[in-house]
Amino acid sequence: MAHILIVDDEVNIRTVVREYAEFEGYDVTEAENGMEAVSLCHDNDYDLIIMDVMMPRLDGYSACKEIHKTKNIPVIMLSARGEEYDKLFGFEIGVDDYVVKPFSPKELMARVKVVLKRNKTAGDANQMDRYTFEGLEVDISGREVYVDGKKASMTPKEYDLLFYLVRNKNIALSRDKLLEEVWGYDFFGDDRTVDTHIKMLRNSLGEYRKFIVTLRGMGYKFEAQ
Amino acid sequence: MAHILIVDDEVNIRTVVREYAEFEGYDVTEAENGMEAVSLCHDNDYDLIIMDVMMPRLDGYSACKEIHKTKNIPVIMLSARGEEYDKLFGFEIGVDDYVVKPFSPKELMARVKVVLKRNKTAGDANQMDRYTFEGLEVDISGREVYVDGKKASMTPKEYDLLFYLVRNKNIALSRDKLLEEVWGYDFFGDDRTVDTHIKMLRNSLGEYRKFIVTLRGMGYKFEAQ
DNA sequence: TAATTTCTTCATAAATTCATTATAGCAAAT
DNA sequence: ATTTGCTATAATGAATTTATGAAGAAATTA
Numbered sequence: 016m017a018h019i020l021i022v023d024d025e026v027n028i029r030t031v032v033r034e035y036a037e038f039e040g041y042d043v044t045e046a047e048n049g050m051e052a053v054s055l056c057h058d059n060d061y062d063l064i065i066m067d068v069m070m071p072r073l074d075g076y077s078a079c080k081e082i083h084k085t086k087n088i089p090v091i092m093l094s095a096r097g098e099e100y101d102k103l104f105g106f107e108i109g110v111d112d113y114v115v116k117p118f119s120p121k122e123l124m125a126r127v128k129v130v131l132k133r134n135k136t137a138g139d140a141n142q143m144d145r146y147t148f149e150g151l152e153v154d155i156s157g158r159e160v161y162v163d164g165k166k167a168s169m170t171p172k173e174y175d176l177l178f179y180l181v182r183n184k185n186i187a188l189s190r191d192k193l194l195e196e197v198w199g200y201d202f203f204g205d206d207r208t209v210d211t212h213i214k215m216l217r218n219s220l221g222e223y224r225k226f227i228v229t230l231r232g233m234g235y236k237f238e239a240q
Numbered sequence: 241m242a243h244i245l246i247v248d249d250e251v252n253i254r255t256v257v258r259e260y261a262e263f264e265g266y267d268v269t270e271a272e273n274g275m276e277a278v279s280l281c282h283d284n285d286y287d288l289i290i291m292d293v294m295m296p297r298l299d300g301y302s303a304c305k306e307i308h309k310t311k312n313i314p315v316i317m318l319s320a321r322g323e324e325y326d327k328l329f330g331f332e333i334g335v336d337d338y339v340v341k342p343f344s345p346k347e348l349m350a351r352v353k354v355v356l357k358r359n360k361t362a363g364d365a366n367q368m369d370r371y372t373f374e375g376l377e378v379d380i381s382g383r384e385v386y387v388d389g390k391k392a393s394m395t396p397k398e399y400d401l402l403f404y405l406v407r408n409k410n411i412a413l414s415r416d417k418l419l420e421e422v423w424g425y426d427f428f429g430d431d432r433t434v435d436t437h438i439k440m441l442r443n444s445l446g447e448y449r450k451f452i453v454t455l456r457g458m459g460y461k462f463e464a465q
Numbered sequence: 466t467a468a469t470t471t472c473t474t475c476a477t478a479a480a481t482t483c484a485t486t487a488t489a490g491c492a493a494a495t
Numbered sequence: 496a497t498t499t500g501c502t503a504t505a506a507t508g509a510a511t512t513t514a515t516g517a518a519g520a521a522a523t524t525a
Contacts, residue, residue, distance in 0.1 A: 157463075158412035158455055169513095170482055206501090208484055214503060217332025231492070231501065324490055366466070395471055432513090439514065451510065472521070483510070490503070495496100 016123025017062040017131050018042040022052040022078070023093065024070045029209050032065060035120040037126070049081075056082045063131055065123070067230055068094045069096070079110060085183070089130050093118065119214045148239040151223040153181050180227065180237035189234040210233075242287040242356050243267040247277040247303070248318065249295045260345040261352070274298025274306075281307045288356055291350070293319045295449060304335060314355050318343065371406055373464040376448040378406050387446050397422070398441045405452065405462035414459040434460070 019041045021032050044061070046052040050072040052064065055066055064082070068075040070157045071100045079090050089111040111130045114123050146153045152161040155178050160167045169177070175197050180188070190209045213235055217224035243265045269286070271277040275297040275355045277289065289307070293300040304315050314336040318420050336355045339348050370382040377386040380403050385392045394402070404422050407414070414436045419427055438460055442449035453463045 141518095156412065157410050158458060158461065171455075172483075174458075204487090206485060207486090209506080211484075211500060214505095229502070397472070399502095429472095430474060432475085435474075435513065436515085454513070468523100468525075470521105472519105474508100474519085475517090475525100477515090479514080481512070482500070483508105483511105485507090485509095486505085487506090490501105492501080493499090495498075 016040050016042060018060070019127070020044050020052060020055060020061040020064045020066075022046040022049065022064060022070070022075070024048055028067070028093070031120055032123065037146055039124055039127075041127075049078030052078050052109040052160065053081045056086055056088065061088055063127060064088055064090045065086065065127070066090055067090055069094055085186075086094075088109050091123070091126060092132060138214060146184075148223065148226055150162060151220065151226065153177065155181070160219070162219075162223060167219050168220045170215070172212050173219055176216055177220075179238075180235070184237040184239055185237050187230055187233060191234075193234065241265050241267060243269065243285070244352070245269050245280060245286040245291075246288045247269060247271040247274065247275060247289060247300070249273055249292065252317070253292070256345055257348065260349055264349055264352075266352075274300060274303030277303050278306045281311055281314065282407055285311075286313055288311040289313055289316055290352070291314045291317055291318055295399060313359075316348070316351060316355060350436070371409075373451055374448065376445065376451065380401065380406070385444075387444075392444050394444050395440070397437050398444055401437055402445075402462075405460065409462040409464055412455050412458055412461050414460075418459065428451060 019036055021036070021043060022030050022045075023029050023032075024047055024190045029045045030106075033045065034172070036043050044054055044055065048070045049066075052066065053073065055061075056064075064079075065076045066078065070078075072082075075092055075094075079092075082088060082090075091112045091114060092110050093114055093116055093205070095116050112126050114126060144155045144164060145157075146155075150163040152159075155161070158174055160169060160174070161176065179193070181199050190206045193209050194204075194206070198204075198208075217227055220227070226237055226239045231235055244261055244324055246254050246261070246268060247270075248254050248257075254270045256405070258270065261268050269280065269284070271280055271293045274291075277291065278298065280286075289304075295303075298306075300317055300319075304317075307313060307315075311440045314442075316337045316339060318334050318339055320340055322340050336358075337351050339351060369379070371378045371380075375388040377384075377389075379385070383399055383403075384455065385394060385399070385402065400422050404418065415431045417430070418434050419429075423429075425431075438452060444450055445452070451462055452465045453461045455461055
């Protein structure tokens with residue numbers, strides 16, 4: 016069943032939403048503010064976020080933007096009446112729906128249902144994830160890479176490694192982390208294996224090898240945008 | 241550009257919405273009640289319907305149900321405050337969004353934008369059921385395949401496999417994914433079964449076998465256009 | 466039930482890719 | 496400037512993966 020993250024600084028709101036959501040059969044996790052939500056999303060996968068706009072530490076919009084940098088999770092915003100400008104703005108940055116406070120939990124649940132259903136069918140087959148960095152195009156769903164418009168042919172490990180790096184762009188990744196995520200938790204080989212594959216990947220990327228940065232004493236990072 | 245049908249018995253509302261919609265670049269048609277809307281939808285194709293709930297002759301919900309019997313057009317409902325039961329009910333019968341009267345035209349336009357965008361990506365796949373790739377014709381609804389105009393006779397699994405590949409063309413598909421989607425979740429056989437059927441499918445496709453690409457270490461992909 | 470078609474598994478050869486090692490090269494610290 | 500530790504690269508044998516043909520099992524049809 017779907018896992019929902021509820022982000023609000025008022026414990027009463029969290030509790031009410033949690034109760035209704037759990038009654039509907041969803042798993043629920045709570046966060047007190049945007050900062051906590053971002054951190055939780057970094058380490059976990061949620062299917063939907065219900066988030067207040069006004070919160071201490073990090074507001075709902077900023078948190079939404081931050082989370083969407085790395086993950087594509089639908090968001091329902093809880094906002095006070097009369098924040099129309101924010102509404103227009105919010106749809107732009109990837110908010111899926113708004114519920115105005117004070118809200119009816121029933122209506123909120125109806126909207127949760129709709130948003131989840133919508134994203135289920137969308138994400139199933141045709142969720143395109145395609146990235147462009149200057150002349151480098153990385154089409155993860157199509158498992159294709161173009162260097163200056165020309166298709167690069169790479170080995171499986173090169174694809175897997177590049178896709179993982181791109182998905183986690185601008186995040187430092189240790190060799191251990193890469194081995195665990197790209198090779199699998201059951202791989203107990205040499206650290207240097209990563210180096211070799213980074214080398215081959217760099218060759219495949221030509222001038223765009225520059226996006227793969229060596230973090231001396233640490234690992235690697237895909238640095239772009 | 242998108243064509244919008246506005247259904248409301250109050251001419252002032254229709255006019256305001258029309259002006260904002262046309263400013264955004266949409267084509268607009270008006271209807272006075274549900275009956276008229278149903279009749280218009282019977283003869284024309286609209287991309288979105290904005291419809292009031294309360295109308296003489298035929299109310300919004302009934303009209304929505306009636307229209308959805310034959311066409312899959314997204315609907316935004318205009319409703320008065322405090323119609324919560326209706327909201328829950330509406331999501332069930334295929335209403336995409338609600339806007340509460342009195343509404344801000346700006347907000348309405350923001351929601352129009354979201355709903356259209358959502359349905360653009362979703363509706364794309366559902367309509368087309370016949371594909372042509374050079375001399376290869378794939379008629380999914382007719383369950384027929386033509387190679388250079390000549391009907392190819394294939395086994396059930398070959399059809400199912402090809403249709404799934406074509407429906408998800410340019411998307412990398414793992415053997416597990418194919419087994420799950422084409423064979424069913426209750427198939428617990430060998431991975432290599434896919435290979436064998438790919439082989440037979442390729443033979444059936446003759447020169448157009450080229451569209452089925454092997455993704456080493458991963459699976460297969462139908463690559464075309 | 467028998468005949469026919471289709472499906473799945475298995476074995477093998479060919480092709481590709483991988484992990485490791487050794488060595489050279491580079492960067493930071495002393 | 497030298498040392499130390501880390502990274503880049505090339506080479507190679509091992510391992511993995513795919514294509515294919517064949518055969519028995521299963522399902523469908525007559």
